[in-house]
Amino acid sequence: MKKIVNDPSNIVDEMLQGMIIGHSELIQRIPETGIIQRKTEKSGKVAIISGGGSGHEPAHAGFVGEGMLSAAVCGAVFTSPTPDQILEAIKAANEGAGVFMIIKNYSGDIMNFEMAQELAEMEGIEVASVVVDDDIAVEDSLYTQGKRGVAGTILVHKIVGYAAQQGKSITEIKELADNLIPNIKSIGLALTGVTTPGSTQPSFVLAEDEIEYGVGIHGEPGYRREKLQTSHNLANELLTKLVNEFDVKPSDRFAVIVNGLGGTPLMEQYVFTNDVQQLMDERKLSVDYYKIGNYMTSLEMQGLSLTLLYLENDFYIEALNAPVTTISW
C-alpha cells in the first residue's frame, strides 16, 4: 500500500502540524502533545473531550470547536492516547464546571481514559464520561469487550456538545448521554483491508469480487464475507440489521449517517444514500436528518458504515441542526 508519508513513526505529529497549519483560526495544539484544543474563550461551561487512536480522521480533532468538542486527544495510529495525555487534555479543557469524556468502546481507551479521570479527580476536577458502543456487527471484538464504538460517536459529540454550549450541568449532560447511547446503532462493510503506516501487509485481504460485512474501523473481523452485491442489496443488509435493533413503528423518526471509511468516493456514498432512503420509505420510517461523507474513517479503507439515531426526543434534532465552528462537521 503506497502512502504519502515521511517517517511513519512521525506520521501523527506531522498530521497534527498540517491540521494546525490549515486551520489555525479554529484550533491550536498543546505543544509536543497529541492534544488539539479549540481557540474559543472559556466561559465556565462543561468541557467535552474525546479522542482515541489516530487514523480515523476527521475524527476526532475535526470536531473540535464551538458547539462540539473542547479538545481531542490523538494517540498513535490505531492506538489509545496515554493517560497523561488525556489528563493534560482534561486540565487544558476544564473551564471550572467539569469535563465530560466521550470514549469509544476499546479496551485501551477505556483503561486510559478511566485512569486519567482518577488522576484529574485527585486534582479536584469533576469528570464524568460515556462509552459509545454503537457497532452492532459483533460482540467482543479484537480490542473490545462488548460492542465497538464507531461513526455514531460523532452524533454524541454533536448532541452532547450542544448541551454543553447551552450551559447544561455535568449531571444533566451525563444523563443526556446515557439516554442517547442506546438510540445510536451502526454497522459497516469493507471492500478492502487497511494497512497501517510502516506495515507492509494489510490487516486482512478480500478477493477482487469480495466484501466483508461488519468490519471494524481498525480492520477487526466482521460477520460474513460474500461476493460484492449491488448498492441496494448492501444497503438492505445493513439497514435490516439496524432496524431490527430498534422496536420501530411506522413514522418513527431517525437521523442517518452514511460514513465513508476513507477510500470510498462521494459518488458511491450518494448512490448508497439513495438506496437507504428507498428502504426507509418502504418501512415507512422517516429520516429527518442526513450526514453523508467521511467522518469516522479507517485510513484508506474502501467501504462505508451506516448509522441510525432514533430521534427519541426533539432535543436531538435541535442539537444536530445547531451551527458549529469545527473543521469537519
Next chain:
Amino acid sequence: MKKIVNDPSNIVDEMLQGMIIGHSELIQRIPETGIIQRKTEKSGKVAIISGGGSGHEPAHAGFVGEGMLSAAVCGAVFTSPTPDQILEAIKAANEGAGVFMIIKNYSGDIMNFEMAQELAEMEGIEVASVVVDDDIAVEDSLYTQGKRGVAGTILVHKIVGYAAQQGKSITEIKELADNLIPNIKSIGLALTGVTTPGSTQPSFVLAEDEIEYGVGIHGEPGYRREKLQTSHNLANELLTKLVNEFDVKPSDRFAVIVNGLGGTPLMEQYVFTNDVQQLMDERKLSVDYYKIGNYMTSLEMQGLSLTLLYLENDFYIEALNAPVTTISW
C-alpha cells in the same frame, strides 16, 4: 475495482438523488436532468454556473449555494453535459442580470458550453464565461487543447461567486475572472489509476512502488513516473514546478489547496500540507489561506493535487473568507 453501485448506467442519476436526499434544505434538482440548483430566493444578481462530467465530486454540485454557484450541470461520468442541459441550467439560474459560466478546459465542455451560450443568447439571455486551465503539468492532453482545468476551479467558483453575491455586473465579473485565471496554478500526482463505473480496467496501472506526476483528473497521462518518494520530496517536486510559474519575490502571498483525489486519506493530506508549509517558509512565501480535503476528485483515485493562488489583490482573500451555504466548501 469494486464499487458500491447498482446499474453503472444509472450512477449519476442515483448519485444526484442521493445528494438531494441528503441536502434538501440547500439544493434541488430540476427533474430528469443533471442540473442541481440552489434553493435561495432570486434577487436580480448575476447567476454563476459551472459543470462538467461527473466523477469529480464534490465538484461541482457541492459548491452550489448562496455565495458560490447558482447551478451545476452534471454530465455522465467523465463526460461533458449536453448543450441542451447547459441551456436549461442557464435559463433556470438566470435572475435577469445575465449568467456567467465557469468552464474547465476540456474540448467537450468548451464546445457544449459555447453552444449553450449561443442558444441562450438567441433567447435574449446575456451570457459570459471563463475557461479554467490551471493544470501546469502538460500541454495538449487527451481531452484538452492547451492546459487542463482542475482543482483551482473551485477558487474561481468561490471568488466569482462572492463577486456575484456582492452585486457586481456581468462585465465586472468577466474582468475579475479573466484577471484571476493566470493567478491560479495546479499540479497533481497519482498513486493509483482510476476505473470508470462499468469498466473492468483502470485507465492506467502503476506498479506497487510507483507514482506518476502530472496525471489528470480523468486519468490523463502525466509527465513522469518514478518510485514513490517521501511526502516532503513529492511536495518539493510539485511546489517547485508551481512556484516557477510565478514571478515570485519574498513575502508574496498565496492561497493553497491541498486536494485529495478521492481515495487518499485526510491523514496523508495533512502530512503533505505540513511539508508544503515548510517549503513555502524556506522560500519566504506566505500562505494566507489553506483549503485541505477532497474537492476535485477522480472517483477513487489515490493521489493529490496542489494549487497555488497568487493573492494579487485583497478582494481574493476577502472572497475566500466570506461565508457560504454550500454542501462542500
